Amino acid sequence: MRKLLILIAALLIAGATAQDYVFGIVYDAGGKFDRSFNESTWTGVQRAQQDLQADGYEVEVIEFEGTPDTAAEGQRRIALEGAELLIAPGFLQADAITSVAQEFPRTSFVIIDAVSDGDNVRSVLFKEQEGSFLVGFVAGSLTRTGVVGFVGGMDVPLIRAFDLGYQEGVKAACADCTIISNYVGVTPDAWNDPARAKELASTQNAQNADIIFAAAGASGNGVIDFVNEKQCFVPSGATRATPIDAQLDNIAKPAGYDAKCGGNAKPIFFIGVDSNQNPLGDTDANAATLNFGLTSMLKRVDNAAYDSVMDVVNGEFTGGILNLGLAEGGVDYALDEYNSALIPADLVEKVNSVKQQIIDGEIVVTDYRQQ
Amino acid sequence: MDTVILLALASSMLRATTPLLFAALGGLFSERSGVVNIALEGIILFGAMAAAVTTQLVEAPYLRADPTARVWFAPWLGLLAAMVLGALVAGVHALVSIRYKADQIISGTAINLMGLGIPAVVLAGLYHNTSISDPIRSRLPEISFFGIPGLSFNVLVYVAFLLVPVVWFVVFRTPFGLRLRAVGEHPEAADSLGISVTRMRYTGVMLSGVLAGLGGAYLSIGNLNQFISEMSGGRGFIALAALIFGKWHPLGVLGATLLFGAFQATEVLLGGGKLLPPTVVQSLPYILTMLVLAGFVGRSVAPKGIGKAWNE
Numbered sequence: 125m126r127k128l129l130i131l132i133a134a135l136l137i138a139g140a141t142a143q144d145y146v147f148g149i150v151y152d153a154g155g156k157f158d159r160s161f162n163e164s165t166w167t168g169v170q171r172a173q174q175d176l177q178a179d180g181y182e183v184e185v186i187e188f189e190g191t192p193d194t195a196a197e198g199q200r201r202i203a204l205e206g207a208e209l210l211i212a213p214g215f216l217q218a219d220a221i222t223s224v225a226q227e228f229p230r231t232s233f234v235i236i237d238a239v240s241d242g243d244n245v246r247s248v249l250f251k252e253q254e255g256s257f258l259v260g261f262v263a264g265s266l267t268r269t270g271v272v273g274f275v276g277g278m279d280v281p282l283i284r285a286f287d288l289g290y291q292e293g294v295k296a297a298c299a300d301c302t303i304i305s306n307y308v309g310v311t312p313d314a315w316n317d318p319a320r321a322k323e324l325a326s327t328q329n330a331q332n333a334d335i336i337f338a339a340a341g342a343s344g345n346g347v348i349d350f351v352n353e354k355q356c357f358v359p360s361g362a363t364r365a366t367p368i369d370a371q372l373d374n375i376a377k378p379a380g381y382d383a384k385c386g387g388n389a390k391p392i393f394f395i396g397v398d399s400n401q402n403p404l405g406d407t408d409a410n411a412a413t414l415n416f417g418l419t420s421m422l423k424r425v426d427n428a429a430y431d432s433v434m435d436v437v438n439g440e441f442t443g444g445i446l447n448l449g450l451a452e453g454g455v456d457y458a459l460d461e462y463n464s465a466l467i468p469a470d471l472v473e474k475v476n477s478v479k480q481q482i483i484d485g486e487i488v489v490t491d492y493r494q495q
Numbered sequence: 496m497d498t499v500i501l502l503a504l505a506s507s508m509l510r511a512t513t514p515l516l517f518a519a520l521g522g523l524f525s526e527r528s529g530v531v532n533i534a535l536e537g538i539i540l541f542g543a544m545a546a547a548v549t550t551q552l553v554e555a556p557y558l559r560a561d562p563t564a565r566v567w568f569a570p571w572l573g574l575l576a577a578m579v580l581g582a583l584v585a586g587v588h589a590l591v592s593i594r595y596k597a598d599q600i601i602s603g604t605a606i607n608l609m610g611l612g613i614p615a616v617v618l619a620g621l622y623h624n625t626s627i628s629d630p631i632r633s634r635l636p637e638i639s640f641f642g643i644p645g646l647s648f649n650v651l652v653y654v655a656f657l658l659v660p661v662v663w664f665v666v667f668r669t670p671f672g673l674r675l676r677a678v679g680e681h682p683e684a685a686d687s688l689g690i691s692v693t694r695m696r697y698t699g700v701m702l703s704g705v706l707a708g709l710g711g712a713y714l715s716i717g718n719l720n721q722f723i724s725e726m727s728g729g730r731g732f733i734a735l736a737a738l739i740f741g742k743w744h745p746l747g748v749l750g751a752t753l754l755f756g757a758f759q760a761t762e763v764l765l766g767g768g769k770l771l772p773p774t775v776v777q778s779l780p781y782i783l784t785m786l787v788l789a790g791f792v793g794r795s796v797a798p799k800g801i802g803k804a805w806n807e
């Protein structure tokens with residue numbers, strides 16, 4: 125029996141040393157393919173793994189899909205298996221990382237969207253307000269009613285930061301525009317209540333909002349569904365001319381749109397969040413026709429994960445807090461084949477110059493969390 | 496306030512009321528027969544999942560041929576699946592609490608927990624993630640509201656409100672309803688008259704599953720186009736509160752769910768905490784229910800045999 129154990133141990137060690145690098149990811153909720161945060165982390169690590177393998181390294185990625193309660197256990201297990209780096213997407217793991225990082229001082233840890241203590245811990249935060257400012261600027265430039273909406277998930281400072289950045293962006297493009305902002309709720313239920321988010325979107329639309337930005341987790345699907353289903357409305361009150369009018373003339377409409385939205389009806393749009401949600405506004409599986417996703421506020425969790433892996437490989441990993449904004453490529457707005465027809469070239473130019481001004485510090489976007 | 500917003504609020508209220516009404520009318524059958532059903536929340540989730548997954552699987556082969564196809568029968572099969580799974584899950588509750596005489600609250604709580612866990616497993620198997628199903632294209636049809644332009648509701652909204660008189664008739668004007676109420680009020684007396692208490696209670700609980708399942712289907716394929724984990728958002732519990740607030744009577748339930756639906760709709764407008772903090776509005780259904788139970792706003796008396804196992 126003892127010999128057998130030694131044999132197994134020897135095999136395990138041999139197995140472990142056969143790898144050049146071992147990386148770990150611990151998911152706390154939502155699972156690996158949540159089409160958001162966790163999946164972004166995985167994509168980044170995956171990309172790093174492929175790049176390293178192309179360079180001839182043996183790389184293993186250990187994953188643990190758990191719950192907020194079991195995350196600490198998963199972190200320990202992966203650290204025990206000799207991972208050089210462990211990435212924990214999600215603020216729910218912050219406390220667990222602080223204690224596990226103490227137990228494994230030679231392992232590097234990355235926590236995303238929260239701050240954990242320890243010299244071997246990198247806490248990655250994002251300047252959500254900067255990305256939100258850009259999509260707000262796009263919304264403010266293109267709204268024809270002068271009214272835009274914001275639907276937040278749970279009312280927490282993080283989402284308020286999206287809200288405030290968006291508001292400032294809208295105002296920068298259109299000083300007399302109105303922003304209606306609503307939150308789904310004040311409990312974690314608010315992330316999973318698309319029905320309520322949909323009602324919020326519908327009421328905002330009744331108040332004349334023609335572009336709605338959803339930063340509400342899975343509840344945001346309710347906003348997207350509202351826009352995709354309704355597609356257009358007849359604004360009450362005066363409208364203004366914006367560059368989108370000329371763009372719309374040149375875009376083919378999905379089947380049935382013209383019958384539904386003749387006369388004075390104007391299309392409505394949503395703005396997505398975290399990952400590129402533009403394709404979700406494609407109602408007829410054809411990117412060339414009118415898309416109801418105007419743009420998306422991107423949070424490049426994948427880049428943060430990729431960079432962490434590469435830093436470990438290059439021996440440049442440092443602990444501490446990383447605050448990723450536009451300058452660091454941490455946040456951005458989405459421009460792809462789905463929405464490029466909606467956003468005129470001179471607006472893209474303007475947005476890019478706004479982006480540069482934020483990077484240069486000429487425009488300072490308020491961070492709700494630091495007020 | 497202009498008419499557009501008023502109209503939006505009114506229709507928002509009716510949509511918010513719909514899932515509550517389904518679940519509360521379902522709870523009425525169960526509780527009138529003497530079985531507490533706090534499993535409504537979980538059954539809504541099972542119904543929502545069954546509807547979305549079935550619809551998605553049925554329409555998938557057609558969408559491969561034409562990505563913009565609408566498969567008219569897919570959502571109806573989804574609806575059927577929601578009712579069947581709702582009845583089955585409620586059947587588990589019935590089996591545990593009627594046949595094995597377990598505590599009805601514990602059994603219901605277990606089902607609510609399963610409503611969080613089991614969909615995650617199913618989604619992981621089908622869609623490689625634990626929280627969201629693939630969106631469907633073929634949803635249940637919308638029907639115009641008396642031809643008023645711009646005002647239309649999902650077919651299930653009409654069904655929910657039409658169910659109120661139906662349930663009233665069944666419970667108060669048919670022999671079945673009389674027996675159902677008898678086993679809930681005084682099972683011994685009903686038994687001595689030759690009514691099978693067990694069978695009536697099974698029927699009551701499973702009917703509640705069918706209706707709560709419909710409520711779930713409304714959330715996933717009526718109002719939305721996919722299942723999202725935990726999308727019930729406490730509606731099962733609010734439906735229970737409405738059942739108590741409505742004094743276990745279909746018309747009372749209608750009034751209570753409309754009131755709670757109105758809270759939700761106006762909260763949207765009050766949102767941002769300008770007039771009232773949203774937390775206050777959100778807790779109003781529960782506060783009102785407590786007041787009713789305490790006897791401040793008219794007395795609400797539960798069926799006498801409720802919560803007690805029946806020993807033959």
